[in-house]
Amino acid sequence: MNSISNISNFNLNKGNLKKEEIITLLNTKQNDINTLMRIANSKRKNDIITYSKNIFIPLTEICRNYCGYCTFRKDPSEPKAVILKSKKETIEELKFGEKYGCKEALFALGEQADHETIVKSSLAKKGFGSMLEYLYDICEATLNETNLLPHTNAGILSYGEMKALKEVNVSMGLMLESSSERLMDTIAHKNSPGKKPSLRIKTISNAGKLKIPYTTGILIGIGETKEEIAESLLEIKKLNDKYGHIQEIIIQNFRPKPGIPMEKVKEPSLLDMIRTVSVAKILFDEVSIQVPPNLNYDTCQTFLLCGADDWGGVSPVSTDYVNPESKWPKIKHLKELTSDGGLKLEERLAIYPKYMNKNYLNNELLNKTLHLSHSL
Ligand SMILES: O=c1nc2n(C[C@H](O)[C@H](O)[C@H](O)CO)c3cc(O)ccc3cc-2c(=O)[nH]1
Numbered sequence: 376m377n378s379i380s381n382i383s384n385f386n387l388n389k390g391n392l393k394k395e396e397i398i399t400l401l402n403t404k405q406n407d408i409n410t411l412m413r414i415a416n417s418k419r420k421n422d423i424i425t426y427s428k429n430i431f432i433p434l435t436e437i438c439r440n441y442c443g444y445c446t447f448r449k450d451p452s453e454p455k456a457v458i459l460k461s462k463k464e465t466i467e468e469l470k471f472g473e474k475y476g477c478k479e480a481l482f483a484l485g486e487q488a489d490h491e492t493i494v495k496s497s498l499a500k501k502g503f504g505s506m507l508e509y510l511y512d513i514c515e516a517t518l519n520e521t522n523l524l525p526h527t528n529a530g531i532l533s534y535g536e537m538k539a540l541k542e543v544n545v546s547m548g549l550m551l552e553s554s555s556e557r558l559m560d561t562i563a564h565k566n567s568p569g570k571k572p573s574l575r576i577k578t579i580s581n582a583g584k585l586k587i588p589y590t591t592g593i594l595i596g597i598g599e600t601k602e603e604i605a606e607s608l609l610e611i612k613k614l615n616d617k618y619g620h621i622q623e624i625i626i627q628n629f630r631p632k633p634g635i636p637m638e639k640v641k642e643p644s645l646l647d648m649i650r651t652v653s654v655a656k657i658l659f660d661e662v663s664i665q666v667p668p669n670l671n672y673d674t675c676q677t678f679l680l681c682g683a684d685d686w687g688g689v690s691p692v693s694t695d696y697v698n699p700e701s702k703w704p705k706i707k708h709l710k711e712l713t714s715d716g717g718l719k720l721e722e723r724l725a726i727y728p729k730y731m732n733k734n735y736l737n738n739e740l741l742n743k744t745l746h747l748s749h750s751l
C-alpha cells in the first residue's frame with residue numbers, strides 16, 4: 376500500500392526527493408494527504424501570498440500548434456481572430472490598465488505566428504520582418520510610454536530571440552506543460568510540434584544561460600501519469616539547480632471546455648491538485664508555487680493549506696484569454712479569501728525581488744522596476 380507514514384525517511388527538508396518518493400507522495404490517500412499538506416505548508420517562509428496586477432494582451436491568436444486543450448488559438452479564417460494587434464490599440468489598452476493600477480503587461484501569444492502568410496504580410500505592412508521585431512518594438516513602447524513592466528510568453532523561442540527580448544522584458548515565461556514525450560502521440564500534443572519537451576527544456580535552459588527571471592509550470596490533467604508529473608517537476612528542478620532563474624512554478628489545472636478536442640476529458644480532481652501543489656512546495660525551497668485562483672474559483676483557499684504562496688497574474692481589467700470563461704476574483708475578494716486562511720495578500724511585480732539587480736536587468740529595466748517596487 377502506498378503510504379507516507381514513512382515520511383521521516385524522506386529527505387523533505389532539503390527537497391532532495393527521489394522520483395519514487397515523489398510518486399508515492401502523489402499517490403497518498405486519506406490521512407496521509409493531511410500529513411503531506413501539513414508538511415508542505417510548514418515550508419512557508421512567511422505568511423505572505425503574492426499576486427501581480429496585470430493586463431493580458433494577446434498580440435496574436437495565430438499559432439502553429441493545435442494543443443488539444445486550447446481555445447486561445449484561432450485559424451486565420453475565423454472572422455474574430457486577432458491576426459496582429461496594432462501598437463496603437465495595445466498602448467491604449469495598457470494605459471487603461473495603468474489607470475486601474477496594473478503594473479505588468481502580459482504578452483501571451485501564439486507560437487511562431489509569423490510562419491503564417493497572413494501574419495507575415497500584416498507585419499510587413501507595419502514595416503517589420505518578423506514577430507520578434509514586432510514584439511521587441513511593442514515591449515520597448517510599453518517601457519517608453521507606460522509604467523508597466525513587460526512579461527512575454529510567446530511559446531518556444533531561440534537563444535537569439537530571447538537575448539533580444541531580455542533587454543525589454545523584466546521576466547519571461549513558458550509552461551513546460553509536461554516533460555512527457557509520450558504525450559506527443561496523444562490528443563493533447565499530437566498536433567503541437569512546439570510542445571516537444573526537449574524544445575521547451577532548451578528554451579527554459581537558454582533563459583537560464585541568459586539570466587532571464589523565468590516563469591514555468593506544468594499543466595495537470597492532460598493525460599499524464601503520476602510518474603510523468605514527478606519527472607516534470609524534477610526536470611524543472613534540474614534547470615533551476617543549474618541556473619537559479621526560475622522565480623515561480625505554476626501548477627495549472629486543465630479546464631475542459633466545449634469545442635476543444637479534449638472537451639470530454641475529465642479535469643484533475645481537487646485531491647490531485649492538492650497532492651501536486653504540496654509536492655512542488657516540498658521540492659522547491661526558493662521558488663514560488665503559483666496556483667491561478669480563477670481556474671479554482673471555489674476551491675483556491677485549499678491551496679493555501681498546502682504551501683502555495685502566489686496567485687499569479689490577476690487582472691482588474693482584462694480577461695484571461697487562455698481561460699476566458701474563468702473570471703478573475705476581485706482583488707478585495709482575494710484578499711478576504713487569503714486573510715481567512717491566516718495569510719496576507721501582497722502585490723508583487725512581474726519580477727521577484729531577488730532578481731531586481733544588475734545580474735538580471737539592464738539599467739533602464741532596473742530603474743523602472745525599483746521605482747515601481749517602491750510604490751507597492
Ligand atoms: O492570465 C494568465 N496568466 C498566465 N501567466 C501570467 C502569470 O500569471 C504572470 O505573468 C506571472 O506570474 C508573472 O508575473 C503565465 C505566465 C507565463 O510565463 C506562463 C504561463 C502563464 C499562464 C497564464 C494564464 O493561463 N493566464
Ligand SMILES: C[C@H]1O[C@@H](n2cnc3c(N)ncnc32)[C@H](O)[C@@H]1O
Nearest residue numbers: 444445550594627628629630631697
Ligand atoms: C498559457 C498556458 O495556459 C495553459 N492552458 C491552455 N489551455 C488550457 C486549459 N484548457 N485549461 C487550463 N490551462 C490551459 C497552458 O499551460 C498554456 O501554456
Ligand code: SF4
Nearest residue numbers: 438440442445448485
Ligand atoms: S496553448 Fe499556446 S501553443 Fe498550444 S495551441 Fe494554444 S496558443 Fe498555441
